[in-house]
Amino acid sequence: MNHLFTVTGMTCGHCEKAVTAAIVRLDPKATVVIERSANKVQVQSEQSHASLAQVIVEEGYAVVN
Amino acid sequence: MNHLFTVTGMTCGHCEKAVTAAIVRLDPKATVVIERSANKVQVQSEQSHASLAQVIVEEGYAVVN
Secondary structure (H helix, E strand, O other): OEEEEEEEOOOOHHHHHHHHHHHHHHOOOOEEEEEHHHOEEEEEOOOOHHHHHHHHHHOOOEEOO | OEEEEEEEOOOOHHHHHHHHHHHHHHOOOOEEEEEHHHOEEEEEOOOOHHHHHHHHHHOOOEEOO
């Protein structure tokens, strides 16, 4: 299932890696595509939208929608 | 010996850690204090100023002076 998040606070490549790692810890089978300049995080995962949003927030970023 | 660098491009805490780690790889005895909002990196190390600047640059940041 495809999940699209608007995530603020990702300022550099390290942040992209941190978000990706947090998602993959939750779901090792997830694929993550980040377009940082647009604050977009696209996730292919069978995990729930809420669970995915939660790990992004726990990593220190804001999920806007 | 105390070294003060002005370093641009550090946008978040991950960047601070990356700069610190690069310096400590060069000199495990170094102490590093970063004031990111002022672009300041203060290093206590017996390594040369040029060597320290080099590892910061190699990590992907600009050393302004």
